[in-house]
């Protein structure tokens with residue numbers, strides 16, 4: 001069953017998502033050459049606390065492992081779930097994906113984007129642009145009466161048309177009281193397939209797109225997902241509310 005949020009749930013989701021968007025927006029300002037991914041995780045930890053929220057990543061359990069950081073910070077060939085480290089110093093020409101998931105008053109907001117560190121290769125810039133466009137095209141399909149596969153297909157089509165690999169091993173998801181709720185939202189698939197979109201769903205739509213092969217593997221830390229060909233990977237994510245009037249992005253960054 002896909003959870004449908006009532007008016008209270010939607011109001012709480014709005015607040016949680018505003019916090020997630022605020023933290024992401026502020027954290028981006030700290031991305032520069034010389035900074036470590038540990039520093040960024042610590043900045044995010046403080047930003048999250050300053051809004052009376054908590055990281056939904058910290059302690060998140062899969063099997064017998066618990067995620068040890070407050071954010072997911074994934075550099076270059078790292079796709080998602082990178083763990084901040086004092087050893088990972090950002091350099092000019094890197095890209096880094098910042099993924100922020102917070103819990104506030106029992107509800108969860110989830111958003112991410114990939115940013116350049118200094119000057120990046122034009123081909124990598126193209127990867128970021130196309131991946132962000134794919135997110136927008138996917139969100140535009142999150143309309144009442146459409147199906148989840150319409151979102152998936154829009155994302156896949158745009159990325160593959162541009163020659164990029166769409167990650168298959170990880171998917172977007174419903175989000176609300178839990179970080180991962182139904183439905184799964186693959187970034188690949190057929191138009192008209194999957195569950196019907198109804199009003200009041202809150203969906204984390206999140207294309208993960210590689211410069212090269214779509215194939216990924218997990219590092220021995222048990223969390224970090226990387227591309228098998230070591231090419232860079234981009235990740236853009238919003239939490240979206242489905243309304244009769246059309247999709248509404250809940251993780252809107254503050255102005256300024």
Ligand code: MF3
Pocket residue numbers: 056057058060067071072081099100101110112204
């Ligand atoms: N945005 C990621 C997701 O939707 C966050 C994972 S949190 C972690 O799966 F705890 F697994 F790191």
Ligand code: CO
Pocket residue numbers: 110172173204206237
């Ligand atoms: Co997510």
